Amino acid sequence: MLRNIFAQITPHLRRRNGFLQPQPLPLIQNHLFESIYVNKTAEEWLKQLPEDQMKRVRLIQNEIALKMTEMKKTPALDRLTIADYEEMLEMSTSRRQKYYHYLFVTQTADTRSDMKKKIRDLILEEKKANIADETPKHIDYGLGKNTLLLKVTNKSVITWRNRKLHRALLLNEPPLVFDCGFQDVMSKYEIRDAARQLKYAFSENRLDRRPFVMHLCNMNKDSKLWHELAKEMLNIEKLPIKVHSEDITEVFPSKNLVYLSPDAEDVIQEFNEDNTYVVGGLVDKATRTPVTLAKAKRLNIRSMRLPLDKHIKFHSHKTLTLDQMILIMLELKRSQDWKKALQRVPKRKIFG
Template identity: 30%
Template sequence: MSALISLFFRFFRRFKIDSQKACTSNGGERVFFNDLTVSKYKALIKSEEDRRLVESVLIDYEKVLQMTGEVTSTLTENQMVKAMSCSTFKSRKRFFRLQFEKEIKELSNERRKELRALRLNKNYSANTLQPSVGIKFDEKTGTPVYGLWKNSLFIRLPNKTLNASFKFKFFNSTFFGQNLVFDLSYEHLMKEHEYKCICLELNQVYHINKHLKNPYNLWFCNYKCGSSMHSLIKFLHPNIDESFINFHEDSYLKFFPKQNLVYLTPDASTPLMTYDHDAVYIVGAFADTVYQKGVSLSKAEKDGIKLARLPINEYCPLYGTKNVLTVPQMMLILKTAKETSSDWREAFKYIPKRRIKKEEINTRNYETSEEGDDCENSDLCNKASV
């Protein structure tokens, strides 16, 4: 097995050298080798023994050149001194090979730099649809010309600048943003694949909040450090500690007054008809596929806080008896209701159409068409009055 591995690495090394040869050669021509003589190294010859060593090195150099060609184009005095210190032909062959690989690498790097310089300095014409460097001016008017492959009003923002803007928004949200709490106390009721799904959804919540104009101040309460969810969230988002999310092992009752807390659960009887910008809404981080009826309801009643449900039955009836949504859908619905002043029909557009009853979809389409007809009639009336 070891022999096969060594053979593989020898083949791979040989293939790498051949590819580097191809990069440095010009049209398949062989690299030029200088004629080496003993007189070139007369500064190193101080005795007859040194002369014999130089001759033996040059003979071995010629042998390796004829056998494999893996020698440098010339031998410097420093290389000759090191080759003279090698006592056997095998050691000198290995030394020539190492120097050859080093020279090939340097030549290939120089070749790449030359090609890169040619690409950068080449003047591209407009017919090739390639961008040119510098500001373009109109020959007649002398003003800058804007358009495709010409001057542009826009600049590219690097990721560092974008991340700085996101952090600035998050920093403002910690002081002025509305608080939104996610209750992570249901891990013991979920299996492994279920809390993995919740961790992925919480990661989506963070990215949704990042792109909002006025992001929420997110709170992850009942967060157990060292748990499976903790390790998975850290794996999905390694820099989660720098994301301005409030992670706390304590309950939300420790940080907010009870009169401001509203627990959103589908088991509540009171619909949330008006979005309150001063309330602190709580969303249970519970997988919708394994939702157990009454769990979040009993927890909220035990804590003694207000209960509410989204007005799905009033605006958007769904198939089945469970009006359970995913955590990212709850986030999108709440942010839309916040931005549109409790326009729940607009907010519920994030619910998949396959879950909405067909009668409701037809009603929506009919109302949309009526609004379009009214707009057309009003336009016609305006035109007639003109």
């Protein structure tokens, strides 16, 4: 049975120097070409590049082709996306060589994952076919037969969790706003990290019994942050999350806004459901400038900070990720107890 299965799978792979080199799969090739934040294929994007960048692209393609002839681990040219080219155009030669290996490993992992999924599906189909040949009984338990329990799939669980967010919107639960207008002060690696933290924040919010209505303000859908977020959260436009290209004061009344900034003077004493709390959607690992406080002053809205000094002694700097912020605010909304809320801060950051 497995020999027949591998005969169906292996045409999509070729062995080179002892390694499986991914071939473009016809069903997903167009998907791999597409950019998520620009409606262009990689080929169309390359045609519109200026001549100096086009020369660098040709250099990159020649490097990959040369490595292929030398039987080295290199990515497939026809599976490179616009984001891959953008990354490589900004890299030095030595760093680009490492990136080729990373792309090769990623593409190979994707191909192996597709292969394993096809093997599982074919084995399951063959098992069901063998079961169908047997004489049916009135009550018979097992694969493809009767069951005492209703199967709960991952899709059902995700749908149920999303419905909690829809219910929060219908019941006018308090909003929590992430201000995504700081992309100009973040590096591309910090932008990627911010997208990952926003994904975790959405996930943690969805798990809570009474989630916030999550808003992303200053989110331009042509931006790098949106592109990274769309890679992290597939079908993000269908998810129960509010995305606005406008600034926070254009979406919410200024009198209700409270900007949570670590540099603010005032301290939050308790959670007020009449307020709309805003979290700066940025990762600032290098400079740690008070950009969120400056934004609050520029918009003439209130700014407050968490009482971290009162309850926690940090090892070094007092930095919290976006998902940790939403966990703290969810617990504060539920219990109105700062000690419980700040237990959400990871132990590795606390002294003693």
